Amino acid sequence: MAIQGPIPIGFEQVFPHGCYIVGQVEQVKDFDASTNGRTVYAKDKTTGELVWQVPVMDGDPTVKASQKTVAVKILSATEPTAPPAAAGLPITPVEFVGMTVTPYVGQTGRLAYSIRATGMRPPRTKQTSISKEAAA
Template sequence: MAIPRRIPVAFGDVFPNGAYVLGVEPSNDFEKVQAGAHDTQERDPHSGLLVWAVRVLDADPAARTAELKVKIAAEVAPVPPDPVPGTPFRPVELVGVQVIPWLDLNGQRPKLMFALRASGMRPASPLPARQNPGAAA
C-alpha cells in the first residue's frame, strides 16, 4: 500500500472558520544556517523552488494554537490578499493544502505532529451561511 508523505486535504477541513494571513517570510534551512551558508533559504526537495513561511491566524475560537505557519514553495514570495477595509485582517484561502505528519522526538515521549504546506493562496471567498436547524424553512 502506497501512502503519500504529503496528504492532500481541503482548506475547509483544516480551517473550517477561515484563516487570516499575518505575514510572509523566507523559510530558513536549519542545516544551511548551522553550516554558515550565505543563502540559508529552504528549497523544496521536489520542485527546487524557494520555500516561504506564511504566518496564518486560525479563525476557529476553539483552536489549540491560533497562529501557525504554512509553507508555500514559489520562486518569489507569495503576495497576501488585501486587508478588509478598516481592519488589519487579511482573509485568505490556501490552495492545494497538504498535511505532512512527522514525529517530534524532543521530550520524554515521542509525539505525532503535523506540518502544513500549500501550493498558493488567494483572497478568501465568503463562507457559506450557517443553517439554523431549529429555524422554519
C-alpha cells in the same frame, strides 16, 4: 503503504472557520546548508521550489489560544503576495490553494503536522462558491 509524502487536503478541512494572516511572508532558511555569513534558503525536496512561510491565526473559536497561530509554508519560485487587507480589519483573511499536510512526531513526542500550499488568495465566500458551482 499507499500514502507516501505530503497528503493532499482541502482548505476547508484544515481551516473550516477560515484563517487570517498575522505576520509577514518570509523566505525559509535552510539552517543545515547555511554557514557563518552565507545564508542558504530552503527548497522543497520534491518540487525544488523555494519555501516561504506565513503565520496565520485559525478562525476556529474552539482552538486553544496557545494553538491558534500556525505557520503555513508556501512552495513558490517567487515571493507569494498576500491578499489585500479588508477595510476596517486589523488582520487579513486568506485562503490557501494546493494544500498538503505532512504528519511528523514533534519535539514533545506528540503528533504534529506541517501545512504546505502552492498559493494563497482572498477567501471565497460561501455565496460565491455556491454561485460558481451552480453556473458550472
